[in-house]
Amino acid sequence: MENYMKLTLAALGENEGFARNAVAAFALCLNPSLSELSDIKTAVSEAVTNCIVHAYKGQGNGSIGIECRIEPTAEGGILHITVTDEGCGIEDVEKAVQPFYTTLDEAERSGMGFTIMQTFMDGFALDSGKGNGTRVSMFRRIGATQQNTEKERVDA
Amino acid sequence: MQIQTDFKDRILYMRLNGEMDEHNAALARRTADRLADDYAHSERAVIDLSNVSFMDSTGIGFLIGRYKKFKRYGIPVYVMNPTYNADKILQMSGVYTLMPKI
Ligand SMILES: Nc1ncnc2c1ncn2[C@@H]1O[C@H](COP(=O)(O)OP(=O)(O)OP(=O)(O)O)[C@@H](O)[C@H]1O
Ligand SMILES: [Mg+2]
Numbered sequence: 001m002e003n004y005m006k007l008t009l010a011a012l013g014e015n016e017g018f019a020r021n022a023v024a025a026f027a028l029c030l031n032p033s034l035s036e037l038s039d040i041k042t043a044v045s046e047a048v049t050n051c052i053v054h055a056y057k058g059q060g061n062g063s064i065g066i067e068c069r070i071e072p073t074a075e076g077g078i079l080h081i082t083v084t085d086e087g088c089g090i091e092d093v094e095k096a097v098q099p100f101y102t103t104l105d106e107a108e109r110s111g112m113g114f115t116i117m118q119t120f121m122d123g124f125a126l127d128s129g130k131g132n133g134t135r136v137s138m139f140r141r142i143g144a145t146q147q148n149t150e151k152e153r154v155d156a
Numbered sequence: 157m158q159i160q161t162d163f164k165d166r167i168l169y170m171r172l173n174g175e176m177d178e179h180n181a182a183l184a185r186r187t188a189d190r191l192a193d194d195y196a197h198s199e200r201a202v203i204d205l206s207n208v209s210f211m212d213s214t215g216i217g218f219l220i221g222r223y224k225k226f227k228r229y230g231i232p233v234y235v236m237n238p239t240y241n242a243d244k245i246l247q248m249s250g251v252y253t254l255m256p257k258i
Contacts, residue, residue, distance in 0.1 A: 042211075116212070119248060
């Protein structure tokens, strides 16, 4: 049976730390390196913070869904993570993922959240529409060395 | 998030302690801005990140915000001892071009 974990959280700032640490704790079963864990925590923190500050505009009356699933591989496994909200959604998804694009400049946001998720994870997809909430899906290979990753791509 | 301060040879050292995310940043912003006002005669400011155990993009906004605040007093800001995680984020966002790493 595939291992999985599902969480529903109130969209409150005090849950940011819990959310990233819960995903990191779940990922421990794959024996990740410290830098892999650190990357995963950062990517989750980006997605969850976006739900709180953008989707629900910091009003704290929404909910955030986090789902994790482990896909076993020869080298270890792939950790799949989705973060969903039922907030305001994103009108122009292509624009939103551009580095330094932000709609909250005055709140000291830098517009690097999606770029960090894309850089720190091995796969990233953004599914959103105005008024339809947002779903961020990402995955990260754990235990795969650079060579393994290369080989996988060549064999595929 | 706490800030430990030290003022030596007209250099203001601010050592951040804790996890830098949106929830924790508010207090650090206020504290650092008050330090800028109190130490407006500093020659330069150094932000020490060695005790920041976690940082997400909030850290980018935090540092750029402080850069602007200190700039009003003509005080250049430097960054010191970022952890692996923070360094990666600050590097890719170009923060070091505004506030060099020393
Ligand atoms: N869950 C979401 N719901 C609604 N809008 C979102 C959501 N996530 C992101 N956005 C929109 O996409 C933009 C870019 O997001 P991104 O995370 O890259 O940057 P940011 O949050 O503005 O700044 P940073 O993450 O660097 O602090 C946001 O400014 C916001 O307009
Ligand atoms: Mg963001």
